[in-house]
Amino acid sequence: MEKRTINPWTWQNERSYSQAVEVKNVTSTLYCSGQAAIDPDGTSSDKDMKSQLLQAIANLEELITTAGYECKGMVRLNIYTTSTQELWPHFPILQEWIEKHQIEQAVTMLEVTGLFETLTVELEATVVK
Template identity: 65%
Template sequence: MEKRTINPWTWQNERSYAQAIEVTNAEGTLYVSGQTAINAEGISSTGNMKTQLIEAINNLEKVIIASGYECKNIVRLNIYTTSTEELFSCFDVFQNWVVKHNIKQASTVLEVKSLYETLKVELEVTVVK
């Protein structure tokens, strides 16, 4: 698999995403459902945004690893949140995770009216290998 990042500008680099990712010669593609801060017993978190973001990232990693894929090969990541203001107040958590795994992904952040039960953030990805 080969990935190529397309960034005609540099300003998106500070925001931890790419304008486009081209993938060629992929062996497989994994489409991951939105991952949230729901624990192993299926109980939704009532924690703050930072706590929920950390748990959603951990759940996302579990699904990716269990599927035999790697986080570094995430090529698309959509973030749904009930509050962009709250999300961006702890966005360093997300950015540090992206750097840790050397992820280069196209992204969209959407503020939505609500998510399931008490959830504040949901991460939806596409991963290749």
């Protein structure tokens, strides 16, 4: 797989994403459903935003690796949250995870009026290899 990021500016670098990602010679693509703070038994978290973000990241990583992909192959990340204001102070957690896995991805973050049950953040990804 060949991956090329396109960034006409530099300001997005400190926000840990790329304006566009081009991929060529892909052998397979994994489209991940939104991963949130849901326990293995199906129980939705009612914890704070930081705790839910940590669990959503862990669940996304587990899904990607279980499917036989690497987090580094992520090309798209959609972030859904019930409060961007509440999520933003914890954004460095996501940035550190992105840096750890050397992920270069396009990102969209949306504030929504609600997520499933008691959830406050959900991560949806596209991963290639």
